[in-house]
Amino acid sequence: xxxxxxxxxxxxxxxxxxxxxxxxxxxxxxxxxxxxxxxxxxxxxxxxxxxxxxxxxxxxxxxxxxxxxxxxxxxxxxxxxxxxxxxxxxxxxxxxxx
Amino acid sequence: xxxxxxxxxxxxxxxxxxxxxxxxxxxxxxxxxxxxxxxxxxxxxxxxxxxxxxxxxxxxxxxxxxxxxxxxxxxxxxxxxxxxxxx
Amino acid sequence: xxxxxxxxxxxxxxxxxxxxxxxxxxxxxxxxxxxxxxxxxxxxxxxxxxxxxxxxxxxxxxxxxxxxxxxxxxxxxxxxxxxxxxxxxxxxxxxxxxxxxxxxxxxxxxxxxxxxxxxxxxxxxxxxxxxxxxxxxxxxxxxxxxxxxxxxxxxxxxxxxxxxxxxxxxxxxxxxxxxxxxxxxxxxxxxxxxxxxxxxxxxxxxxxxxxxxxxxxxxxxxxxxxxxxxxxxxxxxxxxxxxxxxxxxxxxxxxxxxxxxxxxxxxxxxxxxxxxxxxxxxxxxxxxxxxxxxxxxxxxxxxxxxxxxxxxx
Numbered sequence: 001x002x003x004x005x006x007x008x009x010x011x012x013x014x015x016x017x018x019x020x021x022x023x024x025x026x027x028x029x030x031x032x033x034x035x036x037x038x039x040x041x042x043x044x045x046x047x048x049x050x051x052x053x054x055x056x057x058x059x060x061x062x063x064x065x066x067x068x069x070x071x072x073x074x075x076x077x078x079x080x081x082x083x084x085x086x087x088x089x090x091x092x093x094x095x096x097x098x
Numbered sequence: 099x100x101x102x103x104x105x106x107x108x109x110x111x112x113x114x115x116x117x118x119x120x121x122x123x124x125x126x127x128x129x130x131x132x133x134x135x136x137x138x139x140x141x142x143x144x145x146x147x148x149x150x151x152x153x154x155x156x157x158x159x160x161x162x163x164x165x166x167x168x169x170x171x172x173x174x175x176x177x178x179x180x181x182x183x184x185x
Numbered sequence: 186x187x188x189x190x191x192x193x194x195x196x197x198x199x200x201x202x203x204x205x206x207x208x209x210x211x212x213x214x215x216x217x218x219x220x221x222x223x224x225x226x227x228x229x230x231x232x233x234x235x236x237x238x239x240x241x242x243x244x245x246x247x248x249x250x251x252x253x254x255x256x257x258x259x260x261x262x263x264x265x266x267x268x269x270x271x272x273x274x275x276x277x278x279x280x281x282x283x284x285x286x287x288x289x290x291x292x293x294x295x296x297x298x299x300x301x302x303x304x305x306x307x308x309x310x311x312x313x314x315x316x317x318x319x320x321x322x323x324x325x326x327x328x329x330x331x332x333x334x335x336x337x338x339x340x341x342x343x344x345x346x347x348x349x350x351x352x353x354x355x356x357x358x359x360x361x362x363x364x365x366x367x368x369x370x371x372x373x374x375x376x377x378x379x380x381x382x383x384x385x386x387x388x389x390x391x392x393x394x395x396x397x398x399x400x401x402x403x404x405x406x407x408x409x410x411x412x413x414x415x416x417x418x419x420x421x422x423x424x425x426x427x428x429x430x431x432x433x434x435x436x437x438x439x440x441x442x443x444x445x446x447x448x449x450x451x452x453x454x455x456x457x458x459x460x461x462x463x464x465x466x467x468x469x470x471x472x473x474x475x476x477x478x479x480x481x482x483x484x485x486x487x488x489x490x491x492x493x494x495x496x497x498x
Binding site: 104105107108109111112115118121122124127130131133134137138141144145148149154156157159160162163164166167168169170171173174175177178179180 | 188189190191193194197200201204212213215216217219220223224226227230231235238239242243246247248250251254255257258365373376380383384387391394398399400404407408411412414415418
Binding site for chain 2: 006009010013014016017020021023024027028033036037040043044047048051052055058059060061064067068070071074075077078079081082085086089090093
């Protein structure tokens, strides 16, 4: 059972790290701010989410596991919100420049 | 397991650090803010991984605080950016 | 890869420090500073200072970054003629040399410490049971060196008074900051409704858990202050006028309770801020409960800024 949980951790954390890589590559290589924002939110949601899920079998106690999930939900909420705000500010800045 | 988690933490940190190049290059304020935000999420992930590797449960509280304050800082930065007005 | 986990923050902190110092654009420097604060948090965790990491995440990452960006927003635009040229080259060189000199002296002092560094940590840990708390940092802050914490709280109040004194005459005693307005159905208002209750719970949790684990009133108060500022920025609440009596009462109540307990200690235990036998933990709890709201209010008002609107609005 522990071996199965460990494999789950390896796979989940590994995939999460991959999404962080994808997010960084997107941030560096995508052509404009809005597409970069899209890449960024993938890293936030999927990357952190998979890392959190991967760590859930490793924590001791229900409270710690709950804290992990709360962190992930908080980051998703705030990154979605900040993403919207950044996108609107960017659109306004573009309209001003045209 | 410990070695793997620490390695994953190092990898995530290196990734978001590479994203910091965006802070340098810009070209807009939004890009710089996004790089800082990526660093925030990556920092939270790295701390969670590192804390789990060392077995110290209190590091999760640091990640929790970071999550809240990063949200606050992002909103404030967008609001007070020189190009943005209140949305 | 493991070495990366330890080496990356150190190198990045240096690089970000250089960037934030030399960046041309003030906002870019602020973003760099925010990233710098986040990385410092990771570094503190690696050094084993989880309490300091919490404080760095709260104050360095959040509050100071927002303070800087607000100041940056108040600077006149770069291409307007209003910006002075700043200090001339000789003064900058002098400042750089002074900073380098101080840093070198500090580095030398740290490196010249005897290898088992002289420290009181073992005695502090040995006497932990007498203070009643389990977290040695909290014991140092509120039992062994409670005087420092009390003076800190008073210094914060003095700083707040200094900020208030920057108000223009017509706004004296008025509400800090411009009145923020945001679409009540918009995204900003949404997050300002959803996040603060969660933040309040987390802040109180971190305050409470500080007795036996990393945490404490300072970090908890910072989180609560940040949440209140969020509602202010979204226009859901407004900053209170600084002349309001209840506000001022709440602000001073924390340090007053601290001083009162110190005086009681002078009576009952022979030294100012001494705790009588067995009463240490209850007194510490009373101090913390009194200080936390005052601290949260002080920090939030410091960030809200000097009054800009007259009290009548």
